[in-house]
Amino acid sequence: MKDETRERVLRAAAEIGYVPNALAQQFARRKSGNIGVILPFVPKVHLFSTYYFSEILSGIGETAKRCGYDLLLIFREYGGGRDYAKLFRTQKIDACIVLGSENVPEERVALTELKSEGYPFCLVNQRYDEESYATVDSDHMAGSMAAVNHLIERGRRNIAFLNGPEQYSNSTDRLQGYTLALQAAGLPVTAEQIFIGNYSRKSGYEMAERIGKAIGDGVIDAVFAANDRMAIGLMQGLRERGYETGRDYSLVGYDDSDSSRIISPMLTTVAVPFYEMGRRAAARLLDVEYKAAGAEGELELLPVRLIARETT
């Protein structure tokens, strides 16, 4: 339109103190301008305390802001439903990112529904091999192989694995990486070397009883833990039993969380680009340029990096 007209309108608007009403805009446009972030229910732990979510969320926030979207937080609750599609039907959100998704029946139902109804969504840090959803994940298989290979290079031969629950692709990916690395090195993979926690520090701590015994018996000389929290809990538990990293066993964690740098000895771990994962998930949903750039594949796998520190 004519510059002068624009001027005139703008001036008039300023004069009467006009401010557009976002509610009316959203209504008329039939777009909420919100991107929903679905957060899992984590009992006891106040969710964000986990480094993991915090970083991803920050990444999402950065991109959402850049694209003119607001971030709507959806807290799932204990035993609460997963009617993600309803959020779209009621138009509360235009797109959504699912964090902490887990491969259980009701989650699969919810995601299938989202997909079949054509709502834009993206998973972060969880893959479903049966079904192809837009996903941003990191290469945890490679990360796990790197962790185990690192232990092998350090001369360790009896490497235990402290994994998380199998409903997370994170866990199964790591198991695969662990197994592959051992096999490649010609080392046996035995069920007795594999322990399952729940990614909490407490579960790592409690595992110290069994793992400590195995170390004492000389059947384990290193542990690869599927996240830093469990690694740290384990380290503390083992210390109480008189076992020290370095002297009695080597230890590798996963996530490169703040804690891994704080504890002593500092934890060797695998750095995951959580922030970047959040950014990409949001960009895929919101950023026209990013879409145009052809992030074709349904699954993006980001590289991870081993960070060698004192526990190895």
Added chain:
Amino acid sequence: MKDETRERVLRAAAEIGYVPNALAQQFARRKSGNIGVILPFVPKVHLFSTYYFSEILSGIGETAKRCGYDLLLIFREYGGGRDYAKLFRTQKIDACIVLGSENVPEERVALTELKSEGYPFCLVNQRYDEESYATVDSDHMAGSMAAVNHLIERGRRNIAFLNGPEQYSNSTDRLQGYTLALQAAGLPVTAEQIFIGNYSRKSGYEMAERIGKAIGDGVIDAVFAANDRMAIGLMQGLRERGYETGRDYSLVGYDDSDSSRIISPMLTTVAVPFYEMGRRAAARLLDVEYKAAGAEGELELLPVRLIARETT
């Protein structure tokens, strides 16, 4: 209305798969149903990584959900404006909670505007003595006194204080508590004993040079740090210089963060009810019952608790 009518309507709605449109509801009601949470810009640190915000946010989320509100995250950006009032004018939010507020001119302007226009908002963990805003804070003066008294009881006499920037009431409150406790014990308060960091681990780490020297000179035998992150950074820095807690100095942190339990030796600290603070702030804004119960005062001060651990 008649039960039968209700039934009939509900049935018809189910039949045609009717779902209310939240956008239209919000528009017609002139209520967004959103509570905004304003997050400070923290350079470098991806905000949520801080235990502090994570906990508060979880508390807000719990209450918002209970009251039927959604949580809209507002990320401030570097150098970005603080036009909080605009969020209300555009009707994006019905109420808001300001996290990480800091006493600087432009923030005061923004808050004054909110108040003068009568928008409902609440500050968390930051007080303004000049102006009375709805606020939920913890009793950091008492917490600091408890920390310092604890050191005194342990026989320490030359207690340094590693504080944060003065634009946070947190910092000034702690300074006051520190000062009061020393005075009550008849100990001198000298400027040489007071150090200022910025609440980051790095700033604590860097302070180890000066504090280490003071310990070496025998003029300091204990440090009270205004948060755990700085305490931990300091501890690491001092360790590199050959000073160990217990043997060479005592140390008290603040926040009772996860990290305080993870490091070794475990950090004596002050527990702050962050989660509860978030809950209350939200309840004050949203919960009719809570309002009715008469949370009259503009300022709520929650109690904190000293947690004695190994560093003292």
Added chain:
DNA sequence: GTGAAAGCGCTAACAG
């Protein structure tokens, strides 16, 4: 207790 209708403040489509 029920039905009808007038907005809410914008967007988008269309005529001038």
Added chain:
DNA sequence: CTGTTAGCGCTTTCAC
């Protein structure tokens, strides 16, 4: 390029 107008899907008010 500009001005006009018909909705968007609900809530609320008002008759009945």
